[in-house]
Amino acid sequence: MSNSSTQKFVVIGAGHAGGRAVEAMRANGFDGAVHLIGAETAPPYERPPLSKEMLVASGVECPPMHPDAFYADKDITLHLGVTATRIDRETRVVTNSDGTQLSYDRLLLCGGGRVRRLDIPGGDLANIHTLRTIDDSRAIEALLRSGSSIVVIGGGFIGLEVASAARSRGCAVTVVEAADRLMGRALPAEIGDAFANLHRDNGVDIRLNTGVDRFIGDSGDSSVREVVTTSGDKLPADAVIVGIGVDPDTALADACGLAVNNGVVVDEFCRTSDPDIYAAGDVTYHFNPLLGRHVRLESWQNAQNQAIAAARNMCGENEAFAEIPWFWSDQFGVNLQMSGAPIAWDDTAIRGDIPGLDGILFQLNEESLVGAISLNRPRDMRFVKRLMTAGKSPPRDALIDEAVAFRDLLK
Ligand SMILES: Cc1cc2nc3c(=O)[nH]c(=O)nc-3n(C[C@H](O)[C@H](O)[C@H](O)COP(=O)(O)OP(=O)(O)OC[C@H]3O[C@@H](n4cnc5c(N)ncnc54)[C@H](O)[C@@H]3O)c2cc1C
Incomplete structure (x- = not known):
């Protein structure tokens, strides 16, 4: 310049x-x-x-x-x-x-x-938090005490990472999700189902197809004590984390x-x-x-x-920002990565074992590779990202064959 x-x-x-x-x-x-x-x-x-x-x-x-x-x-x-x-x-x-x-x-x-908040009765009670900043994280951490009841509202990435952390601290955790599967805005049902099982196996109470009607406080200290769901259930809550998007x-x-x-x-x-x-x-x-x-x-x-x-x-350059979108999440020691941002796909191909949390699900549209979600395969995912960036769509047989190295598909 x-x-x-x-x-x-x-x-x-x-x-x-x-x-x-x-x-x-x-x-x-x-x-x-x-x-x-x-x-x-x-x-x-x-x-x-x-x-x-x-x-x-x-x-x-x-x-x-x-x-x-x-x-x-x-x-x-x-x-x-x-x-x-x-x-x-x-x-x-x-x-x-x-x-x-x-x-x-x-x-x-x-x-x-800006994080979305829940505008429902009791929404301003103490110990109801969203998570975006260092201060939010510190405030939530202070509430994750062994034996506490934590209700997470929203089964997206942030809510599920909080659930995972809270279980590791010995809290009783319930996740309330309005949709019929976890992480449904970003990921296909196979992945949501695998993560629902992962969370349930680790003791998280997952409530799908369930909204929140109101929060009930303790008249003494105005802290949240119960979450009332749209199905009428009353969930005990020492703290509530709202993770319903940004x-x-x-x-x-x-x-x-x-x-x-x-x-x-x-x-x-x-x-x-x-x-x-x-x-x-x-x-x-x-x-x-x-x-x-x-x-x-x-x-x-x-x-x-x-x-x-x-x-x-x-500064005067003329450089296009052109990258295949990539995201990761870690829950209960499982590393999830996703590459691409497909709106639609007409086929999926699986390498490995998605319910077993060790594999890659490929999303294909008219035989083009438009998305990939890996579970505990970070090394493979490095090459998959490069394949997608290069616009390569290997044959389905090669994608699902464990004997074929992704590195070789790049050649
Ligand atoms: C808890 C958490 C975990 C995450 N984990 C992952 C992950 O595992 N993998 C992944 O890929 N991504 C993850 N993300 C997403 C990633 O962190 C965000 O995409 C990234 O922070 C976005 O950066 P940003 O600078 O656009 O926005 P931000 O980092 O949110 O920064 C925006 C800043 O602008 C300030 N601001 C807004 N308006 C004004 C104003 N008018 N004047 C002055 N300041 C203003 C805000 O206060 C804020 O500090 C996570 C996000 C969160 C919240």
Whole structure:
């Protein structure tokens, strides 16, 4: 970028994407001013440990993304505990909750998502939590005491990781899921069924096709004591964790008139409908050239690599963010990985043993490989991801044959 030393980049959202973006701006040689605005008081960190390592034992800290000296060394100005409240695209000025204003030459939106809450009677009782931040994770960890009754609402990835951690701490755990299977928004029934068995085998009470009607508190201390399901069951609860999904945080983008549709709309170069404003991470609804469509993802990979691509493009590169989506989850020692984001498939092919939690399920559409979900096969999955990125669709027989190495299919 010409005369970059006189330019100013502002990043809204000091989470995973924001933290990686400012790092990439400097790594790419940008020597103008960089400002990172974050509503949380913690400097950027990655969130996966919040529902895993931090919950299985007391006193586990979430590592910051960068060493303390990083921001001063790289001359990056942090505005922590500060919320950006307005973007004026005419004057190119961001107004913040602390009354400050920051002008920008280029702006990057990394506001992530907002957890959905349950607006039902008793929803404001104590010990009902959602999980998004370090503070949420610490508060939940403090409630996972042996013998406590924990009710998890929502059988998606976050809820099930909390259930796994809570069982490992000796809690009695019930998962209440409105759909007829676990992780049903993202995964096929075979995987949901295998995980339902995994959780049941580990003592989790899984209630499918069940909603929540209300929470009942203890009149003494206003803490939750019972969850009343839509089937009328009363579940004892010392704590409730609500994991019912995340909505992209599009309020700022909406208010300043950027294109918004299931997230801030960006092209493959991470550009919004305003050429001076970019976006990355959970907040985006972005065009993925490998999938040939827009997609919204909530994943480590997307936060990390889309942010790096956005930063490079803000610095003057023209680099498409084009990766096959990838996500992982760990529950009861089983590593699940998924690659691809298929909307539809007309066939599945299985290598190994999905009910036995050791195999890969391939999703095929008109004989093209459009998705893969692996259980305890992380090494194989590295090659499967590369196959999918290269657009290769090996024959079905080869996919399911344990004797065929995925490495060889890449050749
Ligand atoms: C508990 C948990 C476990 C996860 N585990 C996995 C996993 O195992 N595998 C995987 O692939 N993915 C996982 N993810 C998903 C992954 O962490 C997210 O996709 C990633 O954090 C998204 O990064 P982001 O920067 O877009 O959003 P975030 O990391 O949420 O950061 C957004 C930041 O912007 C701030 N912000 C929002 N609006 C403003 C504003 N107006 N002004 C200032 N600041 C603002 C927010 O406070 C927040 O700090 C997990 C997520 C969670 C919550």
